[in-house]
Amino acid sequence: MSSFSDNDYFTPEEYSQFMTLLDEYLGAQEIVYTVDDHILTVSTDRYGSSRLGIINLVQACKQMPADEWREHIQLHFEQLEQSHNYMQEFSASAHEYDKIKDLLGVRLYHNSFLDNVEENTTLTKQVTEDIMAMLVFDLPNAVMSVDGEYPEIWNKTNDELFTTGIANIKNKYELVPQQQELGDKKCWSIHNEHLYSPNVLLDMDNYPEIIGTYGTILAVPNRHLVLLYPIESMEVIEIVNMFTRIVPHMNLQGPGSISPCIYWHYNDVFTNIPFEGNDEEVGIYPPENFVEILNKINNDVGEGD
Secondary structure, eight states, rough: OOOOOOTTTTTHHHHHHHHHHHHHHHHHHOEEEETTTTTEEEEEEETSSSSOOOOOHHHHHHHHHHGHHHHHHHHHHHHHHHHHHHHHHHHHTTTTTTGGGGEEEEEEEEGGGGGGGTTSSSSSSEEEEEEEEEEEHHHHHHHHHHHHHTTHTOOOHHEEEHHHHHHHHHHHHHHOOOEEETTTEEEEEEEEEOOOOGGGGGSSGGGGGGTTTTBBEEEEEETTTTEEEEETTHHHHHHHHHHHHHHHHHHHSSSSOOOOOOOETTTTEEEEEEEEOOSSSSOOOOOOHHHHHHHHHHHHHHOOO
């Protein structure tokens, strides 16, 4: 995984400027820190943890003028502290299920989110090879993972809690597929400022416009965006090629990166379509079952002609 000092995120000059501003802010707070790749380790628990992911902050700064970075860095850490304080107060009543059931939610993350989380402190289900669904509290000022001890406290099964969380998010947040131009082709996208656009992966069958006869090609580059292409013809080959060139960049830019992968959804299964390369040349390695469906499309279209 790239370090945020690589050119994928910052130029050397931008990196130096960002680190200077970060050092000035944390120094003013009398916080000792170290940065190791994507993790900021701080000498305080005022933010809820001594190990803080920093990529979302980096991605947000990258997308705004440099003269706004100082203010945004300050705002970022102030919001972290406010969220931590709010969650501490909330946790005092979280054991009463009737009080919190409407706040349960399910949010999608890349598997690597768990790399810096203690074992058995979250409740998750695998959705794709590299995307998981996590049970969370969807609070006004924060999203907080549900600790693994709560199902027993509430006398609820994990499945019951995930069903409630998925339903709550669906009722609270709009997911509306919109047609999106992709060069001279068209696909669908779900794009929102809120964090739950990827939840469409948990409810695909209820969006018939994004389901093709032969399934759907999709990508979830970040927490705000899902790209979807219903498969009806061999045009899918061009779409997959286009996705290989745009999805990794969208994933890198964030904010809230989730997955650089391209998936084929068919018969309720998400199949990864591996690829590698760069803007100049990309190698695509379709799995056998996807090759079979391409052959079927070719035969069906031929018969239709």
